[in-house]
Amino acid sequence: MKDFILNNYSLIYRIFIGASAFFGLVTYKKYKTTNVRYFIFFLVYIFSFELLAGYPSALHDNPSLSHIKAFLKGTKFERNFWVYNLFWNLLSTLFLSFYYHKIIKIKPYKAVVKWAAIIFLAAAIVYLTFNFDEFFNRSVVFIKIMALIVILLNIVLYFIEILRGDKILTFYRSFNFYASAALLIWWLVTTPVVFYQIYYSTADLNFIKLRAQIFIFANIFMYSTFTFALLWSKPENN
Template sequence: MIDFLLAHRPNITKGVELLALAMGLISFKKFKNTPIQYFILFLLYSVLVELGGSTLKNLHPGGALEEYQYLLKYRFFYSNYWWYGLFWTIGSVLFWSFFFQKIISNKTYRNILNISTYAFIICVSIYTLIYIDEFFYTVSTFNKLFGSVIILLAIVLYFIDVLQSDVILTFYKSIYFYISMSLFFWWIVTMPLYFYQKFVLIENLEYIKLLRLTRLFSNILMYGAYACALVFCKPEKPLRT
């Protein structure tokens, strides 16, 4: 069973992503003019990023199109590290900052998140320019760590905002709550394992299997929760201008 899950891990992940996207597209009209419409577009963005990353992986040495790599002038072009670094490690952080600023009612919290995001953009840009080779040939630990801090900050500020408002009385009905909890669970479970592997340089096969299975089940739970929330929850507030 474990070997089956590991062998089909990419397809299973894509399947749950497509499920969440399908539920989002079906529910798009229901959530029109609310922050959820941006969330649904982000699900589409996620699917496209994964599709692009898979395509680039086929161009990588050892990939399906390895015999055609002589046509490619630069090695980094057919590596997918820069793709995920730009559109996932950085792009997703910017989206979640934008999204949470739309649903957090406390202006001070929104400003804290906004300033932190600008600091993230500046620091990541400078770091990437200095260590440009790292950006093209591996996953930048600095960018991923800083991005994780921004996302967790956004989630924590949202939870504090809920605790300080009347929303706490009906939080279990809020689609924002389920999205935030799912995202929080995913980052809390997967990120420590990722950084532990990066810093300790673990080559243990069993640990790598554990890491991949943990990420797979976290993806299933997160995207499954997104799909259920989109189907069963109701719209809440209009977009903040």
């Protein structure tokens, strides 16, 4: 079973991502008047960029696309690190800040979420200005850590707001609670792996397998939680 998962981990976790996006669209009518509709759009967005991120494998496995592979060979776009750095580490963090700014109601907390996102974006732009090649060659650790801090801050403020209000009585039927818990666990589990990205090479099969296992199970957990939450939760008034 382990070998099967490792050999097909890209396909497996994209199936789970696709399932969460699919059930998001299926349940859209239930949530169309709530802020959860934005999260459903987010799931569709994630599924779309995950398909885009698979272009190196698609080019490798399809001889008919060899001319495109040859065109990209030796360029910054030969590998797909830029896809995850842009669409996940940067844009997804900004979207989640937007989402938490929507669902958090306490004004000082909303201001913190807003300014944290602005500082994150400014810091990322300054860092990439001086380390532009890193954006295309590996996962940018600085941005990853900044993203973790911003998302942790958003989630903690959301949980504090729940504890301070009446939502604590119905949190178990709240989509935002389950989504926040899943995001928190995913970022805490996967971020440390980035520190060891420099060891990612075909010469170290143990690290490759460990990294793949961490990400596949973290992704399965997170997107399964999103799917469960969409089906189980009750719509909340904005």
